[in-house]
Amino acid sequence: MDNLALKELLYKMADDQLILGHRNSEWTGMGPILEEDIAFSSMAQDKVGQSQQLYILLNQLGEAEPDTVAFMRNAEQFHNCQLVELPNGEYDFSLIRHFLFDHAEWLRFEALSNSSYEPLAQLARKYKGEIKYHLIHANTWIKQLGNANEETLARLKQSLHELAPYALGIFEPSPYETQLISEGIFIGEEALKARWIESVNAILAQTALGAFNWSASNAILGGRQGKHSKHLQPLLDEMSEVFKMDPTADW
Amino acid sequence: METLTEAHIRQWLEAVKDPEIPVLSLVDLGVIRDISIQGQKVKVVMTPTFSGCPAIDMMKQDVQEVLKNNGVEEVEVEVNFKTAWNSNLISEKGRAAIKKFGLAPPPMHNLIVDIDIIEKAKCPRCDGENTEMKTPFGPTLCRSIHYCYDCREAFEQFKPL
Structure with missing residues (x-):
């Protein structure tokens, strides 16, 4: 097996989870209601913990220590999609992002549960169960607010239109798609996207928002190759501030 | 020795x-x-x-x-994650300890946890089944928060996973 293809896959998944985990953690103490404060904080903890296990796999494949990889890279060395790095905005914006990303995340790990790369399949089987709770949370609120009143509907609609091109960027193809598919490591981004459209539209169709026309949106790409919005570097600076004070400190 | x-x-x-x-x-x-x-x-x-x-x-x-x-x-x-944990692995003795501690033990499941399994928890205080899940996230990652309409108390469940 060529490790480059596998590493690329692991890096983008881990980076997505670390960065969105960090964004979710910014809701700690700021949630519109206590339950949402706790929900976003818990999802942050899950995602950061899951990213750590993926960085451990990368470490076993010869990459640097998980903490070094998480805290010492610059924005252009990160492979996350741009969707996850955008500032939280208001609650509707964070909720729509959470809904769009977590559906893709769950489907990705469901597919990877059958990966030919057994260490990843083991993690994927575990993550799937954990992320199920994130999905239940997202779906509950989308259905609730998507059928509530004019203001909630207008806000969700606006955020959905704004985030749709970024969400499509989750599925930016890797240079190794054919190899990953033929070796049975992963089903590939295109197949994942098809499952995702079906999955998010099934929920949206149960709201006044209705199913979304994804083919009318153009994906914002580049994140997987290290091209990011201006928002990622300040996030990384803040996230790594304490670590960088003394990288050799023993915790 | x-x-x-x-x-x-x-x-x-x-x-x-x-x-x-x-x-x-x-x-x-x-x-x-x-x-x-x-x-x-x-x-x-x-x-x-x-x-x-x-x-x-x-x-x-x-x-x-x-x-x-x-x-x-x-x-x-x-x-390691070779044999990953799921909540069915909690022993009978463990379930009794969880209940005594004040949490609803996770229901046994067929490894496909869905909303209908999570939503209906049995109240650990009064064993009431007329309960509702308030939020799937609680004070720790492994707990969700519920409300019992029989004894009118909030309670936590050790989440099925």
Whole structure:
């Protein structure tokens, strides 16, 4: 097996989870209601913990220590999609992002549960169960607010239109798609996207928002190759501030 | 010196509790996945309940300490996901301890956890079944928050996973 293809896959998944985990953690103490404060904080903890296990796999494949990889890279060395790095905005914006990303995340790990790369399949089987709770949370609120009143509907609609091109960027193809598919490591981004459209539209169709026309949106790409919005570097600076004070400190 | 057996190790590990539910031993929680013994050397394989569980390092240290205090010369604790944890692995004794602690034990499931399984928890105080899930996230990753319409009290459930 060529490790480059596998590493690329692991890096983008881990980076997505670390960065969105960090964004979710910014809701700690700021949630519109206590339950949402706790929900976003818990999802942050899950995602950061899951990213750590993926960085451990990368470490076993010869990459640097998980903490070094998480805290010492610059924005252009990160492979996350741009969707996850955008500032939280208001609650509707964070909720729509959470809904769009977590559906893709769950489907990705469901597919990877059958990966030919057994260490990843083991993690994927575990993550799937954990992320199920994130999905239940997202779906509950989308259905609730998507059928509530004019203001909630207008806000969700606006955020959905704004985030749709970024969400499509989750599925930016890797240079190794054919190899990953033929070796049975992963089903590939295109197949994942098809499952995702079906999955998010099934929920949206149960709201006044209705199913979304994804083919009318153009994906914002580049994140997987290290091209990011201006928002990622300040996030990384803040996230790594304490670590960088003394990288050799023993915790 | 007496020959070490798996039964000894399990018995000693009964003393190591889940730091977040201090009445529940790691053995009953189901996170001890393998014990192998070579002479005076013991290797314990553990797996976390949730990947992001912050208690795993503490549990790992506690396992080391308890076995050393019982005279095991060399202890190795490995954490891996080979046999991942799910809530069906919690023993009957563990479920009783969880309930006594005030949490609803996770219902047994066929490994496909869905909203209908999570939503209907049995109240650990009055055994009422007229309950509603308020939020799938609680004070720790492994708990959700519910409300019982029979005794009109909020309660937490150890989440099925």
